[in-house]
Amino acid sequence: MSHHILEVKDLCYCYPDGTPALADINVTIHHGESVGLVGANGAGKSTLLQHLCGSLLPQSGRIRVGDFPVSQGTLHEVRRTVGMVFQDPDDQLFMPTVAEDVAFGPLNIGLTPDEAAVRVDEALRMVGAEHLKNRPPYRLSGGEKRGIAIAAVLACSPDILVMDEPSANLDPRSRRLLIKLLRGFTHTKVVATHDLDLVLDLCERTIVLHEGRIMADGPTKSIFNNSELLYACALEPPLSMQTCPVCNGN
């Protein structure tokens, strides 16, 4: 196995009506890296993520996940390697109970019900949600739903965790718990978000997308210190790095 687990080369994508969504994307991500993918609304973050989990296939260029090039024939392997956490947990939690939902992935990759049950317990313990096991998803709070959605992905034991706006719609405490949880994972992580503070807490590397192109790719701190670049990409430095408006930095 190569030491870089995710490789995107010259990826371009246009919407069916011809509008370009991604142009000349080149990214290489190594084992165990934690990468923040930031950009304004419509910058192409979600489109890129959809390519990483094989929901969209490259129109030009190529993508490599683990040992497999992403193509129609390798989707099964790609999806076992990449675990995608969707922005809206309601899209992801479709089974009648939490336990069945978490078991959905393991059962689909051919585990026996007993093996799947072990995976379910393990995954729920990792996100601290064992007590929610028999609840239906529609009776969970936003933070709980997010946790279960992550557990459902973890139960498939992916090598890479890809997350779309994981902190969206979370209250401050749930958000803090989520960051703590994600920090504890040793997986390779790709986090697409507007929440730059989350990136600052979680990712040592940041990629800035703007209008379908990569504007910057480097250490998080140095990119967030470049406020000119951030403003040019319709972003703002994270609150924790802005000077305090009350005491003005004193």
Next chain:
Amino acid sequence: MHMADALLSPTVGGVMWGATACLLGYASSKLKAEKDDSRIPLMGVLGAFIFAAQMINFSIPGTGSSGHLGGGLILAALLGPHAAFLTIASVLAVQALFFADGGLLAMGCNIFNLGFFPCYLAYPLIYKPLAGAVSSRGRLMAASLIAAVAGLQLGAFGVVLQTTASGISELPFSSFVMLMQPIHLGIGVVEGVVTALLLGFLHRVRPELFGAARPATASRPLRPIIIGLALAAMLVGGSMSWFASADPDGLEWAMAKVSGKEELHAPEAGIHGTLDALQKRIAFLPDYNFKSTEEPEAVPAGNEGNTPEPWPNVAVGTSLSGVLGGFMTLCLAGLLGFAVRKFHAKA
């Protein structure tokens, strides 16, 4: 309009459940054969949409009343007949289980009335030929309107047939038809207009939906229709003949009016005779010979005491004990319930 358990006899309910179960199996196997795995979430979520949409009412212009989407036809247009039939069945199942719209036994009737007619008759026979492959707004409107009206008229007629065949309601067939069909003409027009507006809207913003749906649903649409029609004919025929032998005053009265004859003579042998015999054998079939013409219509007052006749010629004494016994049963049931609750609380 949902059929209700209370107006249904187990025979009619059972027969309709049988037909519906066959259709469910047929639609499921068809869907499996199509092997389009994006259908399952699409059906479920669209079903939830229909459910939510039915609770949003709009005011019908020029009248004080309100209307809402029924859903059968738009589902058929978006999903094709098989998936639409299953989806409508699911919506009705949730309504029956949680909101007591219709009932469990009546669910077979309701799925048949509101699912089979729009999905397997109105959609392939009316909507599709009229709307055509590339439909203009006008054609879409006309197709939806006519298909929705036709589907609902058939559905309403189904309700009438099932009710009359069950013989619980006294409403004569013809009066019931005169009551139901015009009401459902209005409902059908509303349904058609709303369906057309929604389809027109989708056509504008998501043309790819319609381009993709056509080839999949266009293959051999005739066979299911013929099977369905044959099934419907058998059902209607079966229930009518059974009914005719059981209850002289409803349908036969209407038929006599239509045909001008005093009475349609049902042969003793044949299906009527068999059904009659069957009915007599199985205690669970309702006995409609109750007020049959051989017996005197009115009850002579003061016919006290031990008459050997069956219940219709009830004597006051017997019926008094019936009423008394009824009260006692209620009290007993109440006592039993309280006892169990007490016991339960302790345990």
Next chain:
Amino acid sequence: MSIENALFELRRLDELARQDTPLHRLDARAKVLATVFFLISLLSLNRYEVARLLPYAAFPWLLAVLGNIPLAVLFRRAALALPFVLMVGLFNPLLDRTVLVHFGPLAVTGGMLSFTSIVLRAILAVTTGLALVAVTGFDNICRALGRMGLPSVFLVQLQFLYRYIFVLAAEATRMMHARSLRCAKSSRPSLREYRSLLGCLLLRTLDRAGRVHQAMLCRGFDGSMPGYGHTTSFGAAEVRFCLVCGLYLVAVRIFDLPLLLGGLAGGLFR
């Protein structure tokens, strides 16, 4: 019914179904079977029967008591379900004026009897259906139906539908709320607004269906849903339950219990 009320009702029954009583723990198939048997037994009675319907009340009443279901929940729904039945049933007293019984000056016609019978049937059938859901739960009923042979494609999307009712109803509620905040006068949308409202909701629904499908694919979905683990089995308790219910229902169908009791009471007075 407004969306909020509908959701409330759904949640209410769902909550009741999550209780843990011996009746709740029973295999769902037993309860479904007993209910079907109840309906057949009840509805096969003659249309002029009134008193004989009363013993049937014991079944929903027992389900409610054993399952810890408040009767008010059942009766409120039953009342809301009555209008169509009343509309059709009301013709019975008008059309069937054959006098069957005299109670002093009061002449009871066949139509009056059959009308009462229809109303009673409706109440009994509706309360029993709701009690079944409240002591079993929707998912368990679906599973039971699956184990009794209904096609899985149907049941899977039935469960999807139930799952997404909560999501879509919440979306619809937000849209209606946003609309009503911006128009003070009319409470109901016009046809034009209705089209836009529903059109938007439909688009969002289609998008959501696409996303749900993506999420399923991402977790290895290949067209067939994984089988559910069956936690309950049809054991001795289920057999007992079915037997007791079955025997009682057969008994009240064959014997005129109220008449027997009444006769007994009449004998005492004589």
